[in-house]
Amino acid sequence: LLSGLKSRMPEGLAILRMGFRWLQHGLRRTVREIHPDILHGHFVSEHGFYASLAGFSPLVVSAWGSDIMIYPRASPVNRLLVTYALRRSALVHSVAPVLSAKIRELGVPPERILTLPFGVNEGLLDLRAAPRSRPGPVLINTKMLHDVYNFPTLIRAVARLRTRYPTLLLKLSGDGPLRGELERLVEESGLRQHVEFLGVVPRAQLLEHLASADAFVSPSFSEGASVSLLEAMAVGVIPVVSDIPANREWVVHGQNGFLAPPTDEQTLAQAIEAALTRSPEWKQEAVSRNQAMIRARALWTDQMRRMEAAYQELLR
Numbered sequence: 001l002l003s004g005l006k007s008r009m010p011e012g013l014a015i016l017r018m019g020f021r022w023l024q025h026g027l028r029r030t031v032r033e034i035h036p037d038i039l040h041g042h043f044v045s046e047h048g049f050y051a052s053l054a055g056f057s058p059l060v061v062s063a064w065g066s067d068i069m070i071y072p073r074a075s076p077v078n079r080l081l082v083t084y085a086l087r088r089s090a091l092v093h094s095v096a097p098v099l100s101a102k103i104r105e106l107g108v109p110p111e112r113i114l115t116l117p118f119g120v121n122e123g124l125l126d127l128r129a130a131p132r133s134r135p136g137p138v139l140i141n142t143k144m145l146h147d148v149y150n151f152p153t154l155i156r157a158v159a160r161l162r163t164r165y166p167t168l169l170l171k172l173s174g175d176g177p178l179r180g181e182l183e184r185l186v187e188e189s190g191l192r193q194h195v196e197f198l199g200v201v202p203r204a205q206l207l208e209h210l211a212s213a214d215a216f217v218s219p220s221f222s223e224g225a226s227v228s229l230l231e232a233m234a235v236g237v238i239p240v241v242s243d244i245p246a247n248r249e250w251v252v253h254g255q256n257g258f259l260a261p262p263t264d265e266q267t268l269a270q271a272i273e274a275a276l277t278r279s280p281e282w283k284q285e286a287v288s289r290n291q292a293m294i295r296a297r298a299l300w301t302d303q304m305r306r307m308e309a310a311y312q313e314l315l316r
Helices: 011-034 043-052 076-087 097-105 122-126 151-161 179-188 203-211 227-235 265-277 280-297 300-315
Strands: 039-042 059-063 091-094 113-115 138-141 169-173 195-199 215-218 238-242 258-260
Touching: 011 043, 039 043, 043 059, 043 076, 059 300, 091 097, 091 300, 097 113, 113 300, 122 227, 122 280, 138 151, 151 169, 151 179, 151 215, 151 265, 169 203, 179 195, 203 227, 215 227, 215 265, 227 238, 227 280, 238 265, 238 280, 258 265
Parallel strands: 039 059, 059 091, 091 113, 138 169, 138 215, 169 195, 215 238, 238 258
Antiparallel strands: none
């Protein structure tokens, strides 16, 4: 409804109002039936906004990334929806400091913002890679195939490396609306033997693919606190990610991974090569740094204890 009416003003606004009234009525009825202690909507521009229509208190919304960094900038209507949800929330959960700063700019006072990443399972720190069935370096990206994650730049960077690394393989685990387009790009680039589309795989199998890779590569345009990145760091895979504020919270270029501008395929290829050619001693130190960071800042159980404490404070 929202995406179909963005450009249809003012008749679009009239239809939106009717749609909101219908949605609001259904939400309020459902919330009355459940009678929760707290209503929590994730992703501010979608479920967070829907939850804000229910008129329930206390309301918590969670900001994940593009819902704050990209969506409000697309149109005045988008910004209105996001600010509506934020300002009706007793608590706004943000997964990254860069998001928290943007949320403050949208009018939310700092005392109503809780910054914490979702974190990862502690068991990932002890995950060991299974023996690989093929020679050559392996790259992996575990994100869904959406525009924001900038897969064309990743594929073109791999094309730049195939001559020096004839057995290089990029694994893409996930699915999405870009799959057909990306498969065509792989064919046109002559990379059929270098890119493998895994699709959506069971969790255990996904972690096996991740742990056996040499580098996690993601030139995404926008992030909050990327769970995919944190999982890669936890299992001991060197991260090569876009040089954006959210990723700089976790990766220091040349120390525990590598950063590259999102749209610069040549620099991304160079960063991938650096990850593949650093000494075993450097890699061991980088893995130690990353896993120590995960233990200190990004364990799921620790973060959920903080979230539970925030819930209890709201109820008091």
